Structure formats: C-alpha cells, structure tokens
Amino acid sequence: MRTTDIVRSATRNAFRSKLRTTLTVLSLFVGAFTLTLTTALGAGVSDYVTKQVSSLSTGDVLLVSPAASTDTTEGPNEYDPNGRQQSSQANPLGAGTLLNDDDLAAIAAIDGVDRVDPIRQVSVDWIAAPGSDDPAKFELSVNPTSSIGRSDLAAGEQLDQQADEAQLILPEDYLDALGFASADEAIGQSVELGYTAADRTEQVAEATIVGVARASLLASGAGANQQLTAEIADAQAVPGQPDAYAIAVAYLTGSGADGAVTDADVTVVKAGLADADLAGQTVEDQLGVIQTVINGIIGVLTAFSIVALVAASFGIVNTLLMSVQERTREIGLMKAMGMSNGRVFGLFSLEAVVIGFLGAGLGALAAIGLGSAISSVAAAGPLADLPGLTLLLFDPVSVAVVILVIMLVAFLSGVLPARRAARQDPIESLRYE
Amino acid sequence: MTIPLLTAPPGSAPVLRAVDLTRSYGKGQARFDALKGVTLDVRRGESLAIVGRSGSGKSTLMHLLALLDRPDAGRIEVDGGDVSRAAAREINTLRNQRFGFVFQQFFLTAGQTVLENVSLPLMIAGVPPRERKRRALATLDLLGLADKAGNKATDLSGGQKQRVVIARALVNEPDVIFADEPTGNLDTVTGHQVEDILFGLQRDRGITLVVVTHDEELAERCDRRITIADGLLVGRADAAPSVVTDGADR
Incomplete structure (x- = not known):
C-alpha cells in the first residue's frame, strides 16, 4: 500500500x-x-x-558590595576604627554595610579589573530648562545605576563615564515639560539641575543632554555620568566624614577577542572579590x-x-x-x-x-x-x-x-x-x- | 522485488496442494483437533467444492489453503513450491496477487463508494490511483455494475452487493477465488445468478474456484467435491461428466 x-x-x-x-x-x-x-x-x-x-548592562561590569557577614559563631565583632561604616539609611542596592576607600583600592588591585567607580547616591531637587530667570522647575530622580549601564535610547547616545563634561540622559516624559518639541531637538541642549548641598544651600549644576531614554521596567529616572554625580555628591557629602559608598562598579578588562569580557574573566574577578570579603554581581546575576x-x-x-x-x-x-x-x-x-x-x-x-x-x-x-x-x-x-x-x-x-x-x-x-x-x-x- | 512463487510458470503441478495437514485449537482439556491429516490437490482451472457439516473442519481447510492460517503439521504447496516456511511478507503478496475472496457476508466498507470498495486489493497492492480506477471500472463493467460505481456500497441490493464482492475478488486478476458460502445470504434466484457468474469466470477465464458450502445444489455444480467430517477427508466425488468443465483437464 x-x-x-x-x-x-x-x-x-x-x-x-x-x-x-x-x-x-x-x-x-x-x-x-x-x-x-x-x-x-x-x-x-x-x-x-x-x-x-x-539595555541595562554593558556586559563588562560587576556591581561590588560588601560580602554579607556569615560570621555568627564568634560573638560580637571587634571594633576596627578603619573598618567599614554602617549605612544610616536603607539602600536598595547594597547591604547595610558600606564600602570605604580601602575597599575601592582592593578592588582596583584585583587582576582583571580595569578601573573602579563608586556609585554615590545623589539627590536632585529639580530640573529646569535654562534661559529664563524664573523657569518652570520639575522634580527629578537620578537613577543610581545609570553609571553602570546603558539606557533604552529614543535618541542620542549613551553616557560617557570618562567625559569631563556633565552629561545627562533625560527620561522621555520630560521632553514636553522642558519645552522640547522632539527627542532629537533635546540632544546637546543644556539643562539646570538644582540640589541642596550638605550645608543646606541651594546649588545649581549644569548638564548637557546626551540622550533621551524610554521608560523601562528595570531602570527609572534620569541618567547622570560620573562627572555630574561626582560634582553633586561632593557638594552633598558631610564635611569631615570619610567617604563611604553603598556599592561600587568594577569595569573589567576582557581577555576574549577584541577585548570582550568572557565568563571566565567574570569568574576570576568574582573569586578575587570574595577573597577581599566583597561580593560581585553582574547585572545578569541580579536580573536572573x-x-x-x-x-x-x-x-x-x-x-x-x-x-x-x-x-x-x-x-x-x-x-x-x-x-x-x-x-x-x-x-x-x-x-x-x-x-x-x-x-x-x-x-x-x-x-x-x-x-x-x-x-x-x-x-x-x-x-x-x-x-x-x-x-x-x-x-x-x-x-x-x-x-x-x-x-x-x-x-x-x-x-x-x-x-x-x-x-x-x-x-x-x-x-x-x-x-x-x-x-x-x-x-x-x-x-x- | 521478485517472488519466485509469483513468477513460477504454471506447469503440471497442481495450483494448490495440501499434504497431511493438521491443525488444532486450544490446549489440554480444551484442545480441539479441527484437521487431523488432510491431503488434497486443487487442479488448475477446476471448481472444487469442500462440503461438510458445521464444525467438520471445512472452513479450517479453506483458511489453510488460502494461506490465512498456518498448519501445525503438514505443508501447503503453491504451484509445487512449499510455502510453509515462507515469510509473512511473501505470503501477504501471494494472497494479494493470486487469490480472491468471496465471503458469505459482504464486508463492504459502508461509507465508501462501490468503486473504492472494489479498488481495495489494488490499493493494498500499491497500484497508482489512476490505474486503480481504470481496472476497477473495467471489472465493475464486466459484472454489469458500471453505473453503480459512484454509489455508496450500502445503497445496493443483496445481489448487487455480492456482485461488488465478486468484482473486488476479481479486480487483481487472481488465479484462485475462494468462496465461503457465497450464496448463503442470498435468496434462491439471486443466489443462482451469483453462482452463474462464479462458474462463468471459472469457465471463461480459467480461474480456479474453491467453494466451501453445505448447499448440495451448489456443490453439485462443481467439477469435484470433497467431504470433510471430524477433521478428516471422508469422500471424494467427481461430478457427472456433463458438468465437468474444460478447466479441470488443463
């Protein structure tokens, strides 16, 4: 048949x-x-x-935070005047313990780490388009992780973390409020950011819009590059207090083709971090x-x-x-x-x-x-x-x-x-x- | 694929030969010997009636001859070649190409047309659809049913149905047609018509006819008859010379 x-x-x-x-x-x-x-x-x-x-991860960064303490058997920890500070406020990104400058140095010393940038939380009070004496001001939050990743851009470019100018990535829904007709028109324009310094004085920082970002489930708020956050964070830091950071970003050097960061590179650096009593996570780890x-x-x-x-x-x-x-x-x-x-x-x-x-x-x-x-x-x-x-x-x-x-x-x-x-x-x- | 049995030239050997066939069913206490050693030749072109009472073993004998079943002991020869140890595949092809079956019940597939029912053996043989249709229509025409080709098989009368069954048995141009009580389900007049068709085919086309029946009248019309009782061959009789056909001498 x-x-x-x-x-x-x-x-x-x-x-x-x-x-x-x-x-x-x-x-x-x-x-x-x-x-x-x-x-x-x-x-x-x-x-x-x-x-x-x-959109969030550039693939070659590790978020570094102090390792969670698992030491519970030996009684109270002895005081170390040069040790890490405890955070006084809740921090969604890290544990209660903060990183200090020694930690940053330790991270930078690990093989495979190109450079390390601390993430400093800054608070911005308002944003306004420049040009008038009394412009309309709008509240703005700066995404603390913006320095480690990329944004889902509607126009413009990603932040340049090593640039000398203060750069900002503007959320798309601010375009109308700030008087920009389109995303493309906003690129290259400068805006004013108002913040309160540590001494309670009103300060204004200027920043250039390099990109306009779409809203995203996992990243909200404006993006600011290292130059801009450093400027505001320095002004907001309490005088006399040693620097402390919730989290730091380690940029890795890749061993793969064209300097790409391979899984092996990440594993090696993670092991190095663990030795220094630190924990490193890729963005993928966190989203996993x-x-x-x-x-x-x-x-x-x-x-x-x-x-x-x-x-x-x-x-x-x-x-x-x-x-x-x-x-x-x-x-x-x-x-x-x-x-x-x-x-x-x-x-x-x-x-x-x-x-x-x-x-x-x-x-x-x-x-x-x-x-x-x-x-x-x-x-x-x-x-x-x-x-x-x-x-x-x-x-x-x-x-x-x-x-x-x-x-x-x-x-x-x-x-x-x-x-x-x-x-x-x-x-x-x-x-x- | 060449199957020696299919290509063997029809020589003097009988078309079918059964040698000392035994067949039993069941085991131990329930054992029932249906055949206890039957030896028989079926000559090319003859019409043979196998008669006997119910349970005599006549159906078992036909099933063995038609290669639907295998004997416990003894052997079956087709054209002089032993098929006792032939592969299932070979036996399937042999049945498909050389045998035709007419049963008491029609076994027509209800939802299909007359043409499709008649084409079934050709479909099983793997004949292409166009060729299948041509040959099936030619066979239906031979039996005067060409105009019913498109009808559903269920829409026919009893006599027409049995003619469709004969067409189905004939469509693959078989050497042997096995008919198991072919008129058992028909009234006398229609039964006679069907008998006429079957004997006509035997006479005109040299097809060997093996008929299992307990109808005396039908058995009388065959060239030869054997009687089976209790699993043994108890009688052979040649019919009167007047009814012997040329086929038996060939």
Missing part, C-alpha cells in the same frame, strides 16, 4: 465518526491552546527581560532572580496544560479502541487481502496523528488569534507604560514545536489501539458462525 494512500485513508477514517473525532479533537484543542499561550507568555516576558538586561520567578510561573502553567494533554491522550486511546472495535471486519478483510501488519499499524497510528494534528493546529491557531488580541489590548491599556513589552510572543518555531509535540503524544496514544488492530487474526475477524 502506498504511503499517500495510507495518509489519505487515515484522514478519511478519522472523519468517519464525526462527533467522536470532534470531541477528541476538542480535548486536544484545550491542551494545545493553553500550551501555546503559556509558551508565548514565557517567550514574551523572557524576551522583554532579556532586552532590559541588555526575576527570570527565575518568571520561569517558575510559566512552569506551573505549562504543567497544567500538560495535565490537560495527558487527559486528552486517554481520549485518543479510547476513540481509537472504539474505532478498531467497529472496524474489526474491515481490518480482517484488508489483512486477508494481503495488507501487512505494519501497514495496518500505520493506518491506525496515523489516524491518531491526524486527530493530534487537528487538535494541535486548531488550538494553536485559536491561541494565536486570541493571544494577539489580548496582547494588543494589553499593550494599549494596562501595559502602555512598558513600551517594548509584547505580553504574548508567538514564535513560529515554538508553535511548530508545540504542534509536533502534541502530534507525538497523539501517536503514542495511538500505539496501543494500532497494535491491537495490527495483531488481529483475519480469521477471527471474519468469523460469522
């Missing part, structure tokens, strides 16, 4: 009992629908987080936590759809067993006419695959249709503040994989009934006495 004839016969046989096939297809439809949606959700969110990671949580949620949803598929596969077994039962005579006749066991097996297992393909195909199509609608509604509504986030990302390859997996499940479900058909004795099947 020709393969094309087997495929055609299997397809026709699948539709011989329309209601039964439809119900089986429906149960597979549910599994395919949820599996496609959860895969798309996972892909969409992962894609967004990955984009954010790459978010990714793990997302993967956990997707995993649970996927488990549900797999449960649905397992239930559906029993439906296929049942449907095909009934089909084999009903067609006992036909099977016997075909075998009497010289159809081989293998071909009979192929005929019935292919029927299962056809049912699987129908359920998977329809389920995936419905999921893509509904998912795209939800995605666009969400992007216009609740998720409008997160540009770049496609909630459900339908990757043709993963949709194809879902369909193929379900067809495989269907084939496996068809093995038992198809074997039963293949092993039928033609004489028994054709007995009528």
